[in-house]
Amino acid sequence: DADVTQTPRNRITKTGKRIMLECSQTKGHDRMYWYRQDPGLGLRLIYYSFDVKDINKGEISDGYSVSRQAQAKFSLSLESAIPNQTALYFCATSGGGPNQPQHFGDGTRLSIL
Amino acid sequence: AQSVTQLDSQVPVFEEAPVELRCNYSSSVSVYLFWYVQYPNQGLQLLLKYLSGSTLVESINGFEAEFNKSQTSFHLRKPSVHISDTAEYFCAVSERGYSTLTFGKGTMLLVSP
Numbered sequence: 001d002a003d004v005t006q007t008p009r010n011r012i013t014k015t016g017k018r019i020m021l022e023c024s025q026t027k028g029h030d031r032m033y034w035y036r037q038d039p040g041l042g043l044r045l046i047y048y049s050f051d052v053k054d055i056n057k058g059e060i061s062d063g064y065s066v067s068r069q070a071q072a073k074f075s076l077s078l079e080s081a082i083p084n085q086t087a088l089y090f091c092a093t094s095g096g097g098p099n100q101p102q103h104f105g106d107g108t109r110l111s112i113l
Numbered sequence: 114a115q116s117v118t119q120l121d122s123q124v125p126v127f128e129e130a131p132v133e134l135r136c137n138y139s140s141s142v143s144v145y146l147f148w149y150v151q152y153p154n155q156g157l158q159l160l161l162k163y164l165s166g167s168t169l170v171e172s173i174n175g176f177e178a179e180f181n182k183s184q185t186s187f188h189l190r191k192p193s194v195h196i197s198d199t200a201e202y203f204c205a206v207s208e209r210g211y212s213t214l215t216f217g218k219g220t221m222l223l224v225s226p
Contacts, residue, residue: 104156
């Protein structure tokens, strides 16, 4: 089984719908992250959490919200989806400290029509 | 604030040729540096990292990168590439005392026979 699991892997939805992307991990890491990937723009940080009670905005948090339900679970919500939120979304985890590498899920490909 | 520049969005090479993927960073403090690889339809995987010590770091599949503090660079090299090295490569930096990664926009390595 994968260490970092994202569900769903693919989702097509309509403008205005509420969407939740889920991430769970078995690595025992405290730190979890949500990124979006767009062609030519690399990965951009949406939100991150260093423990269950700690949630922080990243570079591009507008239009998104998150919930850290447990150490192992971190979900990303789009309250009212819009077409420019069409992207590939990645969840990642890491151990403590900036010298620790991040471990990524396989991504959720989200299309908003 | 840290930033990362990957000058080449795409690098086409022939199999068995050498390759260099360039990465420059900007930071006012000491940094940790990472290279990640993304194969099609997968998440990012850590390729190698520089934390401290020897400025030349190596991966298990023949890639190496050299930290050059004076030029603020961390270029990735391989003396002889294989078709299977075709992937997108991301350089990333984190600052000591700061706990998130900043990614470059990625370089697509295209290896042809």
